[in-house]
């Protein structure tokens with residue numbers, strides 16, 4: 271059988287505020303709320319059904335996902351579940367209806383987009399197990415293939431996959447070193463000479479075997495980085511010809527964002543090619559269908575360790591190997607090694623504390639952590655999970671076990687590979703992993719009473735941002751502090767929101783469930799952190815002391831909080847209450863009016879705070895309101911001139927790169 275088609279790698283990093291689990295607003299993704307939403311609109315949702323001209327002049331809605339090979343990073347899948355459930359459901363529906371079902375079309379992926387060869391053996395095993403759990407829950411079948419983040423692979427990684435029942439993975443041609451025909455001699459290969467039209471087997475030390483399929487190097491490169499996707503007819507004909515003149519398989523492997531985001535209308539080009547391959551050239555288009563009839567006879571020897579976007583093994587994710595995206599003249603990559611070292615140290619230190627603390631509570635810490643993937647995939651009730659593992663389960667033990675498992679999960683999330691991928695550690699991708707590290711540190715501090723934060727931050731001293739000229743503690747604080755929350759602050763913010771908005775105040779805020787009830791002159795707030803069933807009750811005295819000034823005092827324990835402690839999403843709701851006054855509901859109109867006023871009068875500090883907080887808010891302002899915010903902020907910028915303009919404002923309006931950098 272001949273086959274020619276596409277493997278679509280769908281992945282985005284976890285962008286939400288991890289303390290809350292809420293997506294944060296990103297002006298740079300304008301006119302969309304954030305980058306996940308923009309990429310979803312341009313690529314993922316676009317590829318659910320693509321309108322192509324049919325034979326008789328009618329429009330055909332063509333569904334490419336059920337005719338391709340696909341992997342979806344679990345962190346993106348979690349985001350889709352919450353913010354674009356239509357896309358996740360359409361994908362599941364289309365691949366389930368396809369011949370062979372989901373296991374033939376969709377590859378699983380480790381739960382976290384971490385470079386597996388750089389992870390500890392325990393972490394490798396759990397990342398793979400958790401990814402398989404997520405997949406099995408989603409599609410109702412076990413996966414046959416697994417996509418490795420950045421196709422990062424070595425033999426130990428393949429052993430972990432094989433031991434958990436994975437049959438094949440997809441790599442790129444630059445990762446092969448030698449091949450051997452049945453009964454033949456080993457022959458050296460490189461990306462230009464490797465025959466990618468057949469599947470290969472890697473025989474492992476354990477005696478297990480792993481099938482490896484390689485993307486066609488030249489076509490994959492020209493689709494991803496050249497203009498080949500612009501002409502679907504030509505692309506299909508080239509792919510079909512390559513399949514006809516070879517052993518059978520032509521697989522174009524690229525990021526899903528290639529089709530629609532990196533190349534506008536690339537989704538159309540891909541569908542045009544796919545439909546032509548299917549109907550004019552009569553070849554199979556899905557890798558899984560082709561593999562079902564195949565049993566590899568040729569062997570391949572892989573490079574000792576390799577990945578698809580680094581020419582030096584997996585150095586891109588731990589040293590200054592020179593492979594980089596987004597560099598500028600004079601910038602240094604010397605921050606990569608200390609970032610990796612600091613996180614490895616944190617993994618070892620916190621991991622030991624988590625194991626020790628779990629050992630007091632459960633029969634087997636290792637088995638408990640491995641099994642926690644079922645809780646993440648929501649295939650078991652968290653309390654039942656603890657009941658299965660704990661020595662003496664009760665409410666306190668349940669919360670403690672779940673918190674320790676969560677701290678470990680956050681530790682693994684802090685190895686998300688994007689942190690090392692780009693040129694500067696001041697960018698969002700590195701901030702994301704630092705936030706997860708902070709969350710793991712917070713969890714262990716709360717449960718074990720040990721604070722490793724100072725020692726960790728010290729290890730970040732050599733992690734220097736080229737762009738911002740800061741390193742170590744300032745870089746850490748910039749990434750972490752604006753988002754960091756604890757139960758008491760969440761409760762204080764809920765009290766303020768209730769005082770400002772009454773019944774319109776939220777009963778849930780991301781990962782938290784909130785109960786607020788007036789108790790004489792106080793507000794009694796109960797927070798439940800849902801992932802670990804941690805419940806706490808506080809009583810506050812709330813005073814609004816100005817349009818944007820709040821004092822929330824803890825009546826029992828004595829702490830005091832202001833709007834600076836609440837978090838952007840709460841401050842935005844307070845701003846909305848102030849902005850609207852007696853006018854119910856229409857935030858967009860109020861923002862438009864404010865934008866118009868600011869062309870005629872100077873902005874007050876209250877105006878600025880309202881705009882900044884609403885600009886950073888999570889999904890409470892429509893694109894019309896966002897447009898008004900942007901115009902108002904630009905009006906402030908025009909009046910103030912140079913010097914009167916903060917980096918925060920510049921970043922919010924999306925003109926940061928145009929402003930003089932402040933260090």
Ligand SMILES: [Zn+2]
Nearest residue numbers: 580581591593
């Ligand atoms: Zn490299």
